[in-house]
Amino acid sequence: MDGSPAPDVMIRLRGLSKTYADGTVAVQELDLDVARGELICLVGPSGCGKSTTLKMVNRLIEPTSGTIEIDGRDATRDDPVELRRRIGYVIQQVGLFPHQTIGANVATVPSLLGWDRRRTRKRAEELLHLVGLDPASYADRYPHQLSGGQQQRVGVARALAADPPVLLMDEPFGAVDPVVRGRLQDEFRALQQRLGKTVVLVTHDIDEAVRLGDRVAVLAEGGRLAQYDTPARVLGQPADDFVAEFVGAGRGLRRLAVTPINRDHLEPLDGVRGSELGGTLEVTASLEEALALMMTSDRPMVGVTDGPSFVGVLSPNGVHRALRESVAAESDTRTG
Numbered sequence: 001m002d003g004s005p006a007p008d009v010m011i012r013l014r015g016l017s018k019t020y021a022d023g024t025v026a027v028q029e030l031d032l033d034v035a036r037g038e039l040i041c042l043v044g045p046s047g048c049g050k051s052t053t054l055k056m057v058n059r060l061i062e063p064t065s066g067t068i069e070i071d072g073r074d075a076t077r078d079d080p081v082e083l084r085r086r087i088g089y090v091i092q093q094v095g096l097f098p099h100q101t102i103g104a105n106v107a108t109v110p111s112l113l114g115w116d117r118r119r120t121r122k123r124a125e126e127l128l129h130l131v132g133l134d135p136a137s138y139a140d141r142y143p144h145q146l147s148g149g150q151q152q153r154v155g156v157a158r159a160l161a162a163d164p165p166v167l168l169m170d171e172p173f174g175a176v177d178p179v180v181r182g183r184l185q186d187e188f189r190a191l192q193q194r195l196g197k198t199v200v201l202v203t204h205d206i207d208e209a210v211r212l213g214d215r216v217a218v219l220a221e222g223g224r225l226a227q228y229d230t231p232a233r234v235l236g237q238p239a240d241d242f243v244a245e246f247v248g249a250g251r252g253l254r255r256l257a258v259t260p261i262n263r264d265h266l267e268p269l270d271g272v273r274g275s276e277l278g279g280t281l282e283v284t285a286s287l288e289e290a291l292a293l294m295m296t297s298d299r300p301m302v303g304v305t306d307g308p309s310f311v312g313v314l315s316p317n318g319v320h321r322a323l324r325e326s327v328a329a330e331s332d333t334r335t336g
């Protein structure tokens with residue numbers, strides 16, 4: 001690295017360290033770049049310094065040393081309150097105000113910024129729509145009248161209220177059950193891509209990290225960055241024994257979720273009976289989605305489409321070949 005930031009770097013951490021007053025070294029000499037519009041996941045075991053890192057970015061915790069640049073500006077020189085308006089923050093216990101309506105909760109930042117009532121109300125309605133909650137039914141309710149998953153959506157809506165370019169999220173889906181979590185993760189990913197936000201998301205769950213992250217930063221004890229790479233690489237080529245162990249025995253299966261269907265492994269439709277097809281998937285789907293469709297439909301093959309055109313048929317054999325190839329491709333690029 002030559003030290004000069006690439007133009008599309010949104011968050012740039014250099015030599016970031018935090019030693020607490022009692023001598024605990026939570027984060028040590030952390031270098032990390034997050035590109036504009038990128039979603040990265042900080043993952044690692046309990047106590048490895050994930051939350052400390054996140055809170056240094058919006059200066060809820062002051063670093064002991066190191067630099068933080070956000071959109072080319074030195075964040076350690078900005079007024080922290082001003083800084084936090086440009087950075088949305090979502091935490092696990094949502095932190096909604098219990099005695100305020102959902103509408104008022106979502107409008108917290110616009111109200112602080114002194115927007116007039118009409119503009120504030122309109123923005124709150126827009127945001128509730130955005131996260132899939134009908135304002136007519138939810139804006140006047142109170143937090144305790146919502147499910148955990150709905151409260152989490154409100155937390156996301158509130159963080160987006162002032163349209164900040166950066167979102168920091170600390171275990172945002174940790175408190176909801178696994179089925180709701182999966183749905184929220186998928187919805188959030190789609191929303192993030194649509195809005196082009198730069199996101200740093202903390203999780204202890206490697207499955208969540210590989211499902212959501214463009215890149216995954218694996219932190220070890222003391223905030224040491226063990227690996228920072230695409231989900232497929234973290235699963236396929238763990239940088240050291242720590243990462244290999246953290247990623248664990250399920251990585252072969254997880255790889256299915258991050259490997260896309262490959263057109264080269266499709267078979268022609270000729271001779272295949274309609275009753276053999278379990279349904280169709282877009283060519284952008286993952287191998288995991290393809291296998292899931294075969295299993296739930298109890299059929300040996302799925303059709304693959306690219307928009308309006310049918311591009312071929314995928315069988316378990318094709319899944320197997322694609323998987324083997326993706327492992328081999330990574331071994332080839334290991335030294336590259």
Ligand SMILES: Nc1ncnc2c1ncn2[C@@H]1O[C@H](COP(=O)(O)OP(=O)(O)OP(=O)(O)O)[C@@H](O)[C@H]1O
Binds near residue numbers: 053
């Ligand atoms: N205020 C504090 N004073 C002293 N030590 C602290 C303080 N806050 C956190 N720590 C310690 O710093 C280390 C990193 O904590 P941090 O909360 O950043 O970890 P984490 O990876 O987010 O953990 P978890 O997944 O359990 O939330 C831990 O050893 C923790 O005990």
